[in-house]
Amino acid sequence: MSENPNNWPLWEVFIQSKRGLDHKHVGSLHAADADMAIENARDVYTRRQEGNSIWVVESAHIHSSRPEDADSLFDPSDDKIYRHPTFYTVPEGAKYI
């Protein structure tokens, strides 16, 4: 979307706050390359020890589903309540199940 070749591309930033947790999307920033994106992400998104690890992905590389397709896209899971444990009747007296 950049109008000028000297403009830095946009990167999406994901931070893992603690070992063992997911990397979570926190926002975006512009940077000339991945190294710079990581350094800038550290300065912008982890000033208060919020981070243990950083992922950056160039925004142009992210593909997403279309909001207007959401109904049909997610429809197949609407009628499969047997995928949830609460669907099943547990005989009285049975334990630890």
Added chain:
Amino acid sequence: MTEIKNLEERFQARIDDEQKIEPRDWMPDEYRKTLVRQISQHAHSEVVGMLPEGNWITRAPSLKRKAILLAKVQDEAGHGLYLYSACETLGTSRERTIDDLLSGKAKYSSIFNYPTLTWADIGAVGWLVDGAAIMNQVMLCRTSYGPYARAMVRICKEESFHQRQGYEIMAVLAKGSPEQKEMAQDALNRWWWPSLMMFGPTDANSPNSAQSIKWKIKRQSNDELRQIFIDRTVQQAEAIGLSIPDPDLKWNDETKHYDWGVIDWTEFNNVVAGNGPCNKERLAARNKAHAEGAWVREAAVAYAAKKAKRKAA
């Protein structure tokens, strides 16, 4: 025509249902435009807001205060970035948004067109200006546009130290020598009314507010937020022995709020129109910084290209 109407109805229904709007959702053009204007103004305010405080970094009275002020100013830069990013999700380019600030086309909060004359002003800015901004920002944590709301949550977490450090500066000065106390009072006198103006025109003179509230971009009116700010701040001033420069200020036992005087809207309009004490200086400083940073932006691109080429070889 009916299709647009249906889309608008579904959009409003989603908002009424307290669901967030996300970047790729359909939204009315006016909603998008209002957000681009509001978020970019907000971002510009964070960035220009660094200037009056940056003025005191080299002259902070102790290393501790200097470190705190540096951290605060760095936060403001970060807040500007969170907001520019949120603005970009609406389909505007960063470059254009920044250009609009530099050319003077875009506005930023008028409060930053006032000068910081003494160290006490840094206290007053943190306590009053950040305090007033927080009122607005806490409300915006629940704004209907997802990326804006998320940026606000992040900002509010960081912002509370800003207000406290400012209040602490004022409290220390107010307990100091008579000259120091006078300096604190003088800063309060100069910053009080401009801080109240930060909430924007009165509800009666704010024609776009109703639509913003219907879209849940805003959730409280300018006057409501201003009143809460006054009620809280008067108590804080009393606690450190400073007085609010408003002869009409009086507790109203019936409304359980303070009654207070009249804002000088001529002054407000004048500063918004570009004639405040520091409008030209602020814009010149931003343009200078942007121009002097041009070679850095170009060098970074050249360096990234060189590294990529070396990696490919």
